Amino acid sequence: MDLQQMRYVVAIAETNNFTRAAERCLVVQSALSHQVARLERELGAKLFERTSRKVRLTPAGEAFLPSARECLEAAERARAYVAAAVGEVRGRLSVGLIPTVAAVDIPRALREFRRRHPQVHIGLRVGASDELVEQVKEGSIEVAFLGLPTNFLLEGVSSRVLARDRLVTVVAPDHPLAGEESVSLDQLASEVFVDLPAGTAGRIQSDQAFEAAGVLREVAFEVTTSDFMARLVAEGLGIAMFPSAYVPQLTGLITVEVTDAPARIEHVIWRSEGCTPASSAFLSLLGLTVPGLRAPGVVGRGGEQADVDRAR
Incomplete structure (x- = not known):
């Protein structure tokens, strides 16, 4: 798994919609859906329940989401600390x-x-x-x-x-x-x-x-x-x-x-x-x-x- 896949999962969870999540992440929906499906295969569990009207997290998705957010926050902090080491505040x-x-x-x-x-x-x-x-x-x-x-x-x-x-x-x-x-x-x-x-x-x-x-x-x-x-x-x-x-x-x-x-x-x-x-x-x-x-x-x-x- 990679950070981009985690960003997609978080965006879908927060918007409850693949299309809006793709717009937020500035990617086409097909690419976002492909990466989420790839992540689900790697994890061996479905993260979202999809219907024609809504998208919601499965129990596996609920378990995955907090750790995904923590990883994204840690990555953001790492970038900020590296920037600070070279004299920039980001x-x-x-x-x-x-x-x-x-x-x-x-x-x-x-x-x-x-x-x-x-x-x-x-x-x-x-x-x-x-x-x-x-x-x-x-x-x-x-x-x-x-x-x-x-x-x-x-x-x-x-x-x-x-x-x-x-x-x-x-x-x-x-x-x-x-x-x-x-x-x-x-x-x-x-x-x-x-x-x-x-x-x-x-x-x-x-x-x-x-x-x-x-x-x-x-x-x-x-x-x-x-x-x-x-x-x-x-x-x-x-x-x-x-x-x-x-x-x-x-x-x-x-x-x-x-x-x-x-x-x-x-x-x-x-x-x-x-x-x-x-x-x-x-x-x-x-x-x-x-x-x-x-x-x-x-x-x-x-x-x-x-x-x-x-x-x-």
């Missing part, structure tokens, strides 16, 4: 982040990185912090920027603290709290809240704070994006809590300090096994003091320095 850079990251200007950093390293394929994924941690562990993204409660234990990844912040309340301009300079969690408990889904890291920090204050609150609107949260607040449907460093990006809302607000920490994380050449170059671009990396300049917002932390 490969891929997949970055994950939560929407409320404030310590680093990610769009600006990615623009500068692409200018410096045009041979790198850049990808971006927005999600919840706990989901991004798992994606870094499994290798689907190389670097992620998170916002976590102070008691959240990062495991299985390497990390660095970027900034520490606290949450503030945002309300519509005509809300009764709009004229207050500060409030307590006890005062907020009677309000209707807009927040992230239950169980996510961003939601947990607020839930824990209200629990510690000995009060309950109602979260009537659970949404996954900060911009939609802000829109619901602007319509007067509820109030929300955001990191104080993020709220300047919101318009048309009033910020109210919370005297006993929960705190959060922004982290950057990468795989504990080490950085790829592309992710190493990206972290260096951000001026992060990671062992074995150069830090030519910071492309960030605050410039706060912190010790490197390898999470156990």
